[in-house]
Amino acid sequence: MHVVAVLAFEGIVGFDLTIPCQVFSFAPGYEVRVCADTDIAATAAGRETFRLSAPYGLAEARRADTVVVPGGDPANPPPEEVLGLLRETVDRGARVASICTGAFVLAAAGLLDGRPAATHWLLADDLARAHPRVRVDPSVLFVDDGQILTSAGVASGLDLCLHMVRRDRGAAAAADTGRMIVMPPQRPGGQAQFIEHRDPVDDTADLGATLRWMEDHLDEPLTVADIAAHAAVSPRHLSRRFRAQTGTTPLRWLLDRRLQRARELLETTGLPVARIARSTGFGTVETLRYHFGRQVGATPTAYRAAFQ
Numbered sequence: 001m002h003v004v005a006v007l008a009f010e011g012i013v014g015f016d017l018t019i020p021c022q023v024f025s026f027a028p029g030y031e032v033r034v035c036a037d038t039d040i041a042a043t044a045a046g047r048e049t050f051r052l053s054a055p056y057g058l059a060e061a062r063r064a065d066t067v068v069v070p071g072g073d074p075a076n077p078p079p080e081e082v083l084g085l086l087r088e089t090v091d092r093g094a095r096v097a098s099i100c101t102g103a104f105v106l107a108a109a110g111l112l113d114g115r116p117a118a119t120h121w122l123l124a125d126d127l128a129r130a131h132p133r134v135r136v137d138p139s140v141l142f143v144d145d146g147q148i149l150t151s152a153g154v155a156s157g158l159d160l161c162l163h164m165v166r167r168d169r170g171a172a173a174a175a176d177t178g179r180m181i182v183m184p185p186q187r188p189g190g191q192a193q194f195i196e197h198r199d200p201v202d203d204t205a206d207l208g209a210t211l212r213w214m215e216d217h218l219d220e221p222l223t224v225a226d227i228a229a230h231a232a233v234s235p236r237h238l239s240r241r242f243r244a245q246t247g248t249t250p251l252r253w254l255l256d257r258r259l260q261r262a263r264e265l266l267e268t269t270g271l272p273v274a275r276i277a278r279s280t281g282f283g284t285v286e287t288l289r290y291h292f293g294r295q296v297g298a299t300p301t302a303y304r305a306a307f308q
Contacts, residue, residue, distance in 0.1 A: 120153030
């Protein structure tokens with residue numbers, strides 16, 4: 001059983017705290033432990049909303065496989081005991097992740113020096129000024145730097161936690177967990193953090209029908225012109241709408257969905273790799289292997305072996 005310790009300290013953001021609890025409790029193979037030594041105040045938008053008594057002390061986190069640091073007030077970092085615990089966690093080889101302003105805690109512990117990191121876009125400059133050795137990326141949803149992971153603001157913590165489930169348990173488990181928490185398919189970490197959301201004037205402003213159509217036709221050699229024709233807009237207008245509503249381009253979104261489908265088929269079926277390549281729109285094993293290697297860091301065959 002993979003133990004996930006969620007640290008709780010004074011001023012913790014309540015929503016950030018519950019994200020890993022929900023995701024890892026629904027995902028298979030995890031045990032979640034919220035750890036704090038005293039009753040603490042949890043906040044929303046800087047205001048205290050409830051008080052929390054955790055079932056586990058901080059010492060319990062020293063035996064966890066993953067330690068998650070939710071966001072809090074960057075101006076009031078947690079005590080040195082918490083920072084020391086995080087350093088010990090990294091030294092013993094366990095995984096550490098932060099949500100939103102939790103990156104400030106990791107930076108205060110010295111764990112982000114020389115590393116790329118994400119935090120809420122509104123506070124990215126503050127993190128860079130306070131910790132100049134951290135390579136802050138204000139545009140991404142999350143950063144996976146191997147042993148240490150950081151997410152951007154608030155709800156992107158869901159993306160990060162689902163990403164960890166995907167990394168640990170595979171795409172199918174992550175997809176099942178996403179359905180349980182009513183979360184759309186996982187957004188890749190490099191997707192734009194700040195996505196513009198306009199109040200729709202009518203149903204035609206929404207790309208939902210086109211996205212579903214693309215999902216149903218992954219095996220076809222779709223072009224931007226094909227997608228625009230389905231959406232009944234020009235290719236240029238399609239690109240603008242795609243960027244506004246998904247944070248990425250039509251072809252990038254299509255590639256990500258094809259790779260996700262390929263991962264699910266490799267995990268859950270015995271289909272030949274050549275057939276998976278054709279059914280997901282890559283056409284040939286060589287093309288699938290190229291894109292799979294770039295995003296996943298393994299060949300399709302090696303990836304399948306890891307889940308069998």
